[in-house]
Amino acid sequence: PDAESAFYFSGVTYATIGYGDVVLPQPWRLLGPIEGLTGILMCGLSAGLFFALVSKIYASHVEAKRK
DSSP: OOHHHHHHHHHHHHTTOOOOSSOOOGGGTTHHHHHHHHHHHHHHHHHHHHHHHHHHHHHHHHHHHHO
8 A cells, every 4th residue: 555565565575474464455466475486586596696605715715825
């Protein structure tokens, strides 16, 4: 009904908390699961990129100590 409710629903769904206190109208119901799935995938992608970045920094640090 308003921007505050929309942002709240989007944040709760994207973070996969899913309180269920705000429910979308019938024509928009498919948006909730799609947004939740996007949140899960982005969490995995972010963790993978963070791990790759830290591994690369650590490897270059170890290589610099060997020289």
